[in-house]
Amino acid sequence: MLKLLDGPQTLGRGKIFWSCFLAVLAGALIYPLFADSYDVGNFAYFLIWIFMALGLCLMWGYGGMLSFGQTFFFGIAGYGYGVLAINMGGGTATIAALVLSVIIAMIAAGILGYFMIWGGISGIFFGIVTLSATLVLAFFLGQTAGPEWHIGPARLNGFNGMKGMDPLTVGSFDIEGAALYYLMIALIVIVYVALRMLVNSSIGNVIVATRENPQRAEMLGYDVRKYQLLTFVIGSGLAGLSGALYTSWGQFITPSSIGLPAAAMPIVWVAFSGRNDLTATLVGSFLLLFGFQTITVYSQQAALVLMGVLLLATVMLAPQGFVLGIGKLVVDWWTRRRRRDEAPALADASRLQSDET
Amino acid sequence: MSAELFSLFYQFADVFAFLILSAAGLAIVFGMMGVINMAHGEFIMCGAYVTVGLVNLGVPLPIAQILAALTAGIIGMIVELLIVRRFYKRPLDSLLATWGLSLIVTQSMLLIVGSAVRGIGTPEGSFAIGGYTFSTYRLVLFGCAVAVLAGLYIIFMKTRFGVIARATMQNAAMAKALGARTGRIYSISFGIGTALAGLCGALYAPTMTLIPTMGATFVVESFVTVVIGGANVLLGTAPAAVFLAMIRMALNASYGQIIGQIGMLFAVILIIRVLPEGLSSVLVRRGR
Amino acid sequence: MALVDVKGVSKRFGGLTAVSDVDLTVSAGEVHCLIGPNGAGKSTLFKLIVGLYPPTTGSIFFDSVDITAERPYARVQRGMSIKMQAPSVFKELPVRQNIQIALQERLSGAECRTEEERLLALLNLAEDSGKLAGALSHGQQQWLEIGMALALQPQLLLLDEPTAGMSPEETYKTGELIKSFNAEGMTVLVVEHDMAFVRQVAQRITVLHLGKIFARGSLDAILEDEKVAEIYLGKTHAH
Numbered sequence: 075m076l077k078l079l080d081g082p083q084t085l086g087r088g089k090i091f092w093s094c095f096l097a098v099l100a101g102a103l104i105y106p107l108f109a110d111s112y113d114v115g116n117f118a119y120f121l122i123w124i125f126m127a128l129g130l131c132l133m134w135g136y137g138g139m140l141s142f143g144q145t146f147f148f149g150i151a152g153y154g155y156g157v158l159a160i161n162m163g164g165g166t167a168t169i170a171a172l173v174l175s176v177i178i179a180m181i182a183a184g185i186l187g188y189f190m191i192w193g194g195i196s197g198i199f200f201g202i203v204t205l206s207a208t209l210v211l212a213f214f215l216g217q218t219a220g221p222e223w224h225i226g227p228a229r230l231n232g233f234n235g236m237k238g239m240d241p242l243t244v245g246s247f248d249i250e251g252a253a254l255y256y257l258m259i260a261l262i263v264i265v266y267v268a269l270r271m272l273v274n275s276s277i278g279n280v281i282v283a284t285r286e287n288p289q290r291a292e293m294l295g296y297d298v299r300k301y302q303l304l305t306f307v308i309g310s311g312l313a314g315l316s317g318a319l320y321t322s323w324g325q326f327i328t329p330s331s332i333g334l335p336a337a338a339m340p341i342v343w344v345a346f347s348g349r350n351d352l353t354a355t356l357v358g359s360f361l362l363l364f365g366f367q368t369i370t371v372y373s374q375q376a377a378l379v380l381m382g383v384l385l386l387a388t389v390m391l392a393p394q395g396f397v398l399g400i401g402k403l404v405v406d407w408w409t410r411r412r413r414r415d416e417a418p419a420l421a422d423a424s425r426l427q428s429d430e431t
Numbered sequence: 432m433s434a435e436l437f438s439l440f441y442q443f444a445d446v447f448a449f450l451i452l453s454a455a456g457l458a459i460v461f462g463m464m465g466v467i468n469m470a471h472g473e474f475i476m477c478g479a480y481v482t483v484g485l486v487n488l489g490v491p492l493p494i495a496q497i498l499a500a501l502t503a504g505i506i507g508m509i510v511e512l513l514i515v516r517r518f519y520k521r522p523l524d525s526l527l528a529t530w531g532l533s534l535i536v537t538q539s540m541l542l543i544v545g546s547a548v549r550g551i552g553t554p555e556g557s558f559a560i561g562g563y564t565f566s567t568y569r570l571v572l573f574g575c576a577v578a579v580l581a582g583l584y585i586i587f588m589k590t591r592f593g594v595i596a597r598a599t600m601q602n603a604a605m606a607k608a609l610g611a612r613t614g615r616i617y618s619i620s621f622g623i624g625t626a627l628a629g630l631c632g633a634l635y636a637p638t639m640t641l642i643p644t645m646g647a648t649f650v651v652e653s654f655v656t657v658v659i660g661g662a663n664v665l666l667g668t669a670p671a672a673v674f675l676a677m678i679r680m681a682l683n684a685s686y687g688q689i690i691g692q693i694g695m696l697f698a699v700i701l702i703i704r705v706l707p708e709g710l711s712s713v714l715v716r717r718g719r
Numbered sequence: 720m721a722l723v724d725v726k727g728v729s730k731r732f733g734g735l736t737a738v739s740d741v742d743l744t745v746s747a748g749e750v751h752c753l754i755g756p757n758g759a760g761k762s763t764l765f766k767l768i769v770g771l772y773p774p775t776t777g778s779i780f781f782d783s784v785d786i787t788a789e790r791p792y793a794r795v796q797r798g799m800s801i802k803m804q805a806p807s808v809f810k811e812l813p814v815r816q817n818i819q820i821a822l823q824e825r826l827s828g829a830e831c832r833t834e835e836e837r838l839l840a841l842l843n844l845a846e847d848s849g850k851l852a853g854a855l856s857h858g859q860q861q862w863l864e865i866g867m868a869l870a871l872q873p874q875l876l877l878l879d880e881p882t883a884g885m886s887p888e889e890t891y892k893t894g895e896l897i898k899s900f901n902a903e904g905m906t907v908l909v910v911e912h913d914m915a916f917v918r919q920v921a922q923r924i925t926v927l928h929l930g931k932i933f934a935r936g937s938l939d940a941i942l943e944d945e946k947v948a949e950i951y952l953g954k955t956h957a958h
Contacts, residue, residue, distance in 0.1 A: 295795035382534030
């Protein structure tokens with residue numbers, strides 16, 4: 075199983091990469107010891123969105139399905155968590171609310187995905203159908219201000235959004251602040267590692283084969299529709315996880331997390347980072363979220379303009395993504411430098427090689 | 432009785448006009464170049480703002496509307512030249528590039544002009560049939576939608592440009608080899624598409640509040656109409672709009688706007704499962 | 720015993736009838752060549768057999784089971800595999816991974832590794848196994864696709880112009896490869912223009928002309944048929 079961590083579908087392998095990975099992880103783990111609790115809370119907030127980005131990376135970069143519906147599933151699970159947590163009465167039940175809301179998002183993805191994939195929708199149309207669904211959900215939730223729009227005691231509340239749900243709680247211990255931060259770190263490590271194993275497995279082989287040439291994949295005996303649906307459900311489910319965690323983090327959710335321009339954000343993160351690689355997406359999305367949050371403090375519009383500029387610049391200058399491109403440059407430079415070092419010092423060469431093995 | 436019938440027709444015409452006017456520009460660009468212009472809503476917004484700006488300067492409404500459509504068309508041709516042109520072989524990238532543009536435009540407008548601009552109010556005028564009162568302007572909009580379809584029919588079926596454009600649409604490489612300046616064709620087609628978006632904004636500007644994000648109100652309708660209408664404006668978009676308008680009208684009347692929109696979306700999702708190639712595949716029995 | 724039975728199959732595209740009321744039987748264990756001038760409907764017939772198009776009329780049987788309504792992947796799972804006319808490989812993936820994707824349903828772990836190496840060596844692709852498939856020459860891509868089709872160990876192998884873009888030596892080698900697999904019991908149906916290649920491998924021949932069966936028989940009978948020479952061989956010689 076562990077062999078699947080490295081493979082042709084993921085960049086970054088070998089000792090150096092995993093040492094860096096562990097170093098970053100260690101840094102992340104001791105960070106709350108030094109930082110004040112406000113910053114830790116903010117960090118946890120960035121991490122919430124990472125799942126959604128990784129899910130899109132899986133669907134778009136690996137599966138070739140450009141879904142514009144990440145915030146659709148984000149919203150379903152986000153509102154789902156709220157409705158369930160309010161109705162089930164808080165406490166440990168919030169954990170069940172989290173799990174159930176993600177499952178609801180995955181069921182929704184299964185239904186929408188079934189109609190699109192079995193209907194043969196792909197490419198551009200996949201994007202605009204998912205975006206249409208997203209916008210309609212946002213419009214719908216936006217006009218639920220009246221008191222008649224409620225599920226049990228949970229009021230949907232239109233544009234003002236839903237509030238009053240408990241945060242994630244175990245017994246009487248609220249998972250907030252540093253505890254939430256550690257939960258996020260743990261979930262990100264689990265999801266990242268699991269996705270790496272998925273894309274390097276035989277299922278991952280079929281997923282990328284379907285992206286490359288669906289007809290050939292079918293001619294090798296694979297029912298490509300099932301693999302596409304699986305990819306779509308997992309990717310959208312991760313958006314759902316982001317949504318449920320978001321609602322639990324801030325104890326509120328509004329339709330503006332679903333509609334435009336929110337729906338464009340995951341696309342910007344993943345396109346800018348490099349959709350073809352999970353690690354690039356992880357790193358790039360984090361950097362973008364950090365930058366975005368910093369600018370938003372001064373002007374949200376300016377931050378969004380910057381996101382638009384980044385998206386346009388990515389497509390025009392580095393269609394494979396900036397982070398991925400820079401990552402590849404660094405690796406190239408590193409290997410070239412190593413080769414250059416080896417050439418003049420033949421005596422050292424054998425030592426270097428033995429170091430490598 | 433005839434009053435009720437007319438009332439039904441009026442409701443249908445209202446939705447139909449909205450669908451045609453918001454989708455025609457998007458459909459032209461998609462049909463000609465295979466590109467979905469994600470900044471379509473922003474061209475609609477542009478048309479609306481220019482109209483209102485000109486009217487506030489004292490220009491008569493119809494002239495302001497025509498000028499607004501032309502402005503959107505010219506801006507569209509510039510955008511085609513600077514951005515879209517690079518992506519004809521990469522349709523997904525054109526989607527992203529125009530989406531980036533859309534974000535930039537909407538948010539910059541919010542920064543510069545702020546959220547709301549003083550509107551100009553719907554032109555007055557109404558008439559009554561039986562016990563019902565109808566707004567004349569809504570019927571004008573329906574007339575404009577029909578005129579847009581007729582205009583497109585003439586441009587694409589009866590003019591030299593149309594013949595070359597259709598040839599380019601069928602086989603760009605061959606048309607180029609035969610001497611068609613495909614670059615210019617694309618540029619003009621994109622311009623026609625965005626001018627129609629601008630026209631849509633111009634026509635609806637008097638009926639709604641102007642905000643920089645107003646484009647989003649139109650995009651769902653334009654997307655779903657193009658999704659089931661496919662690449663052919665006349666044989667795809669128009670019947671798709673008739674079909675969707677009937678669903679929408681029925682649902683609007685009994686359950687309200689938002690349920691109408693949700694129902695329309697469900698209908699579209701069902702249709703793509705049943706007719707993967709869209710409505711036009713039924714209407715045009717094309718060989719493959 | 721008939722492995723493939725095509726019964727009264729027609730395919731119309733709008734006004735064009737590409738295949739018209741064709742009956743074709745491929746017996747288990749033979750190498751059957753489908754020849755005919757351009758536009759005779761050979762590739763269309765292939766796509767009908769493998770399920771890329773639904774037929775307008777008629778039915779198709781594989782191993783005595785009616786597969787007319789089955790989707791392509793289900794037909795492949797029954798034991799057929801195809802190399803298409805234009806090379807169809809996973810261009811952005813390495814050669815080795817292309818082979819792996821074809822093999823992984825049947826074999827796993829060390830067995831898969833061994834078979835991978837064997838196939839790569841057989842196809843002369845061992846040295847290029849790390850390259851992206853799209854970086855291979857046209858001929859090599861053909862080989863790779865044949866390799867992927869073989870990796871499934873099908874009962875029936877469908878090859879649409881397997882030697883297009885190959886040198887005479889490569890063509891000859893491909894022929895020998897096909898014969899060796901046939902000797903192990905694989906049934907092969909080939910569309911081919913290269914008559915030298917047809918002579919090398921064919922046991923039975925069906926001639927398609929204008930979407931209809933024009934002639935069928937053994938290699939010798941067809942080669943001696945003057946009418947066939949008129950519609951097809953004559954044209955080939957004229958090239």
